[in-house]
Amino acid sequence: MEKKQTKGRQKIEMQRIPNEEDRLITFSKRRSGIYKKASELSTLCGAEVGVLVFSQAGKAFSFGQPSIETITNKVLYENPPPNDNTLNLVEAHRRFRLNELHQKYSELLSKMEVAKEREKILRKKVSNRSKGWWEEPIGELSMHELEQMATKIQMLHKHVQHRANELRTRASSSSLPFSVVNQTPPTNPFSMTKVEQKY
Amino acid sequence: MEKKQTKGRQKIEMQRIPNEEDRLITFSKRRSGIYKKASELSTLCGAEVGVLVFSQAGKAFSFGQPSIETITNKVLYENPPPNDNTLNLVEAHRRFRLNELHQKYSELLSKMEVAKEREKILRKKVSNRSKGWWEEPIGELSMHELEQMATKIQMLHKHVQHRANELRTRASSSSLPFSVVNQTPPTNPFSMTKVEQKY
DNA sequence: CAATCTATAGTTAGCTC
DNA sequence: CGAGCTAACTATAGATT
Numbered sequence: 001m002e003k004k005q006t007k008g009r010q011k012i013e014m015q016r017i018p019n020e021e022d023r024l025i026t027f028s029k030r031r032s033g034i035y036k037k038a039s040e041l042s043t044l045c046g047a048e049v050g051v052l053v054f055s056q057a058g059k060a061f062s063f064g065q066p067s068i069e070t071i072t073n074k075v076l077y078e079n080p081p082p083n084d085n086t087l088n089l090v091e092a093h094r095r096f097r098l099n100e101l102h103q104k105y106s107e108l109l110s111k112m113e114v115a116k117e118r119e120k121i122l123r124k125k126v127s128n129r130s131k132g133w134w135e136e137p138i139g140e141l142s143m144h145e146l147e148q149m150a151t152k153i154q155m156l157h158k159h160v161q162h163r164a165n166e167l168r169t170r171a172s173s174s175s176l177p178f179s180v181v182n183q184t185p186p187t188n189p190f191s192m193t194k195v196e197q198k199y
Numbered sequence: 200m201e202k203k204q205t206k207g208r209q210k211i212e213m214q215r216i217p218n219e220e221d222r223l224i225t226f227s228k229r230r231s232g233i234y235k236k237a238s239e240l241s242t243l244c245g246a247e248v249g250v251l252v253f254s255q256a257g258k259a260f261s262f263g264q265p266s267i268e269t270i271t272n273k274v275l276y277e278n279p280p281p282n283d284n285t286l287n288l289v290e291a292h293r294r295f296r297l298n299e300l301h302q303k304y305s306e307l308l309s310k311m312e313v314a315k316e317r318e319k320i321l322r323k324k325v326s327n328r329s330k331g332w333w334e335e336p337i338g339e340l341s342m343h344e345l346e347q348m349a350t351k352i353q354m355l356h357k358h359v360q361h362r363a364n365e366l367r368t369r370a371s372s373s374s375l376p377f378s379v380v381n382q383t384p385p386t387n388p389f390s391m392t393k394v395e396q397k398y
Numbered sequence: 399c400a401a402t403c404t405a406t407a408g409t410t411a412g413c414t415c
Numbered sequence: 416c417g418a419g420c421t422a423a424c425t426a427t428a429g430a431t432t
Contacts, residue, residue: 005403005431006429008405008407009426010407016245022429028399028400030236034236034240037233047226049250054246055246122318122321122322204421205414205420206422208411208422208425229410236409236426400432404430406427409423409424411422413419415417415419
């Protein structure tokens with residue numbers, strides 16, 4: 001009685017799959033996945049759907065409900081063709097503009113994605129950091145986060161010491177507001193001796 | 200505190216959706232779902248994908264990576280048409296696509312503006328709430344601010360000590376798990392590339 | 399390769415605003 | 416409409432046959 005035979009579906013980055021074999025498999029699987037979605041859209045909504053796919057190797061695949069020809073013909077029907085041969089110039093221009101537009105659109109799209117991603121991160125930050133990291137429960141911090149924090153405090157410590165010296169020199173020392181930091185208690189975690197770290 | 204606000208996704212029969220409103224909604228949602236799948240197939244496998252959809256009402260939609268024209272041109276090239284006017288299909292579709300693209304582009308543009316605006320606000324929030332007081336130039340801090348800072352550090356210090364004791368006890372090791380001296384190079388605490396969820 | 403399997407990532411039906 | 420939410424439902428990565 002096995003409990004686990006596979007790792008189940010794994011998350012993959014949205015970028016060209018490096019391994020050729022995997023890429024081919026995915027191409028095949030997902031292509032039929034899209035066909036299925038297309039046919040579902042067709043039956044659920046009474047729409048006509050056509051899908052055209054060219055593999056990287058240039059091989060053509062297609063799916064059509066009711067058929068690719070029907071779909072493409074419909075496009076023709078709804079957009080009467082030009083009869084005048086002088087339209088070629090116009091068409092050429094149109095092509096140029098279209099390509100340009102397409103490029104712009106794609107760029108904008110990716111920028112938009114990036115922006116959305118940034119926003120996600122920002123939102124997370126806002127909700128996480130509304131109190132400031134030093135107020136968060138230490139117990140839930142990871143080792144890495146503790147290390148980062150220690151580094152930050154160490155830097156700050158130096159800053160403050162420096163500033164303290166400045167002030168002491170200038171105004172012959174009353175009570176220093178940050179004496180806490182300057183005390184260097186016996187178990188100060190920020191003045192530890194070197195320790196070998198392995199990763 | 201409610202536990203259930205929705206019924207979640209329900210299973211539906213694979214047949215034409217009776218209710219017109221639902222059908223329209225599903226048409227819209229699933230169409231964009233297919234577009235997404237198509238673009239994913241394209242990026243994952245380096246393929247060219249085109250999707251043509253005609254709603255029941257006859258309205259045309261399309262999606263193409265890199266562009267629907269490229270796809271349809273390829274089809275025409277690889278499948279010599281029986282009659283001449285098939286070539287017009289490409290042009291016809293191009294026109295249609297141009298209009299659609301223009302519309303989409305404009306929409307995207309305004310969305311982008313909105314997104315940027317939101318981001319601006321978020322950034323402001325982030326920098327105000329959590330930018331990290333330790334990074335600000337010490338010299339410009341007032342005495343009052345220094346006092347506040349000292350208090351915060353004191354608190355944090357206790358926290359860290361406590362945490363360190365915990366760890367020391369648990370792992371009875373002579374070396375502390377977090378060495379501040381032997382740190383890896385300056386990791387910018389605010390630089391983010393990918394969303395890396397910790398837990 | 400195509401077919402299966404499994405656990406999990408991703409999509410979406412039904413609602414709400 | 417469109418955007419957002421939640422709970423389910425579905426697709427699929429990785430492994431096996």
